[in-house]
Amino acid sequence: MKVFWFIPTHGDTRYLGVTNGGREVNVHYLQQIAKAVDHLGFEGALIPTGRSCEDAWVVASSLIPVTSRMQFLVAVRPGIMSPTNTARMAATFDRLSNGRLLINVVTGGDPVELAGDGVHLSHEERYRLTDEFLMVWKNLLETGEADYSGDHLTISGAKQFFPPVQKPYPPLYFGGSSEIGQQVAADHVDVYLTWGEPPKRVEEKIQSVKKLAEERGRKLRFGIRLHVIVRETEQEAWEEANRLIKYVDDDMIAASQKVFARFDSVGQQRMSALHNGRRDQLEISPNLWAGVGLVRGGAGTALVGDPETVAKRMKEYEEIGIETFILSGYPHLEEAYRVSELLFPHLNLTNSANDPSSSIVSPFGEIVANSFLPTIGGVK
Numbered sequence: 001m002k003v004f005w006f007i008p009t010h011g012d013t014r015y016l017g018v019t020n021g022g023r024e025v026n027v028h029y030l031q032q033i034a035k036a037v038d039h040l041g042f043e044g045a046l047i048p049t050g051r052s053c054e055d056a057w058v059v060a061s062s063l064i065p066v067t068s069r070m071q072f073l074v075a076v077r078p079g080i081m082s083p084t085n086t087a088r089m090a091a092t093f094d095r096l097s098n099g100r101l102l103i104n105v106v107t108g109g110d111p112v113e114l115a116g117d118g119v120h121l122s123h124e125e126r127y128r129l130t131d132e133f134l135m136v137w138k139n140l141l142e143t144g145e146a147d148y149s150g151d152h153l154t155i156s157g158a159k160q161f162f163p164p165v166q167k168p169y170p171p172l173y174f175g176g177s178s179e180i181g182q183q184v185a186a187d188h189v190d191v192y193l194t195w196g197e198p199p200k201r202v203e204e205k206i207q208s209v210k211k212l213a214e215e216r217g218r219k220l221r222f223g224i225r226l227h228v229i230v231r232e233t234e235q236e237a238w239e240e241a242n243r244l245i246k247y248v249d250d251d252m253i254a255a256s257q258k259v260f261a262r263f264d265s266v267g268q269q270r271m272s273a274l275h276n277g278r279r280d281q282l283e284i285s286p287n288l289w290a291g292v293g294l295v296r297g298g299a300g301t302a303l304v305g306d307p308e309t310v311a312k313r314m315k316e317y318e319e320i321g322i323e324t325f326i327l328s329g330y331p332h333l334e335e336a337y338r339v340s341e342l343l344f345p346h347l348n349l350t351n352s353a354n355d356p357s358s359s360i361v362s363p364f365g366e367i368v369a370n371s372f373l374p375t376i377g378g379v380k
Helices: 027-040 056-063 083-096 111-116 123-143 179-188 199-215 234-244 250-261 266-273 307-319 332-346
Strands: 002-006 044-046 071-076 101-105 145-149 154-159 172-174 191-195 221-230 283-285 302-305 322-328
Touching: 002 027, 002 332, 027 044, 027 056, 027 332, 056 071, 056 083, 071 083, 083 101, 083 123, 083 154, 123 145, 123 154, 123 179, 172 179, 179 199, 191 199, 191 266, 191 322, 199 221, 199 307, 221 234, 221 307, 221 332, 234 302, 250 266, 302 307, 307 322, 307 332, 322 332
Parallel strands: 002 044, 002 322, 044 071, 071 101, 101 172, 172 191, 191 221, 221 302, 221 322
Antiparallel strands: 145 154
16 A cells, blocks of 8 residues: 655645634745655655646655655646656656656646636547647657647657656556546556545446556556545544534535536546535545535545544555555644554555664653653553
8 A cells, every 4th residue: 555645735724714723835834744754654745736736846846855755746737738848847857856756647627727727628628638648748758759740739859868767757647537537547647546435436437447448458556535534533533524624614615616516527526426515414435524525626535533444444445446545634744643653553555654764762752751761552
C-alpha cells in the first residue's frame, strides 16, 4: 500500500466555509507540510491545480530543496499547457529532484473555469485533446523527438535534449469517470485514480478500466483520493467530522452545489449525487462520510473512525485493487502527524519513516520527571 498526502495550495483550515480556524498558506507553511510528508512515511504528496490554487509547478519546485524522499504528484493541463513545453518542464523537474516527479493528467471539468483559460471545447473533445497531448508528450520524452498531426495538435520537429531520470518518463496518474475518460486511461496512463466512492462502486469502475486496458494489452495500477479523519476513538472521530462543518449552513451548501451543477465532469456529478446537498445522510457507506463534498469540489468524502477501523476500510479498498491512497485532512500539517502516528502502524506500507541518520537515543515522547523514559501506552 502506498499512502500520499496533500499540499493545500488553495487554503487550509479547521472549519470549512469560514475564516474561523483558517491560516495563511505561505512558503513557510508549505515547507512545514512538505517536510512532514518527507519524514513521516508518506510516499509523497499531491499538489492540486486550478484557478483556486497557487501554481502547482512553482510550488512543487520550491519544495525540492527542503525535501529528499517525497514524490511530487504535479498536474499537466491539456489545452492549457503545450505538450512539448510540459515535457521540458517534466524532464527538468525530474532531473533536479533526482527522479521524484509523478504526473497528474488533469483534463478539467468546469466549463466556466476552462473558458477563463481559453479552452472552449466540449467534454468529449477535451478528452480527445488529452489523448493527442499524451501521445506527443510520451513520445517526446521517450525518444527525444516528436512529429504529430491530429484534430487538435500539430507538432513539427519537436526536440527534447534533456531526458528525465525516470524511464521512459515519469509515471502518469489520471482520473476520468466518463466512458471516454476511461478509454484515455486505458490507452495511456500508469495509475488510474478515482474519488472516494463506496467500495462496490469503486470496484465496478476498476473492473471497467481494467477490461479496457487488457483489450489494449496494458495493465494499470489503481488509486483513490480521500480525506481522512482518524482519532483514538470512533466517537472522537465523528465529533471531529461534525466539527469540521459546524459553520456550514444551508445557504452555503446551496450556493456550492449550484456551482458544482455546472460541471460536466462525470466524477464531480458522482460526488455530488452521494449526498444531493443534504446533511442528514452523510455516512454513505460504513465510515465513509460525504460531508466535505457539501461545499468542496473534487474529493468530497472522508474515512472517519478510530485507527483500526479506518485501516480496515482502507484494506477493503486494497482488496478490490486499490494500491495508492491520496489522503488529506484539516489542517494538513497536524493531520499529517496524526495519520502517521495513529493510522500507519495498522497498515502495510511500502515506504518507511525510519531515518538511519536519526539518533537511536532520541526519545519518543517527553522524558518524565527528568529521569524516566516514557512507556508505551502507559504500560510498565
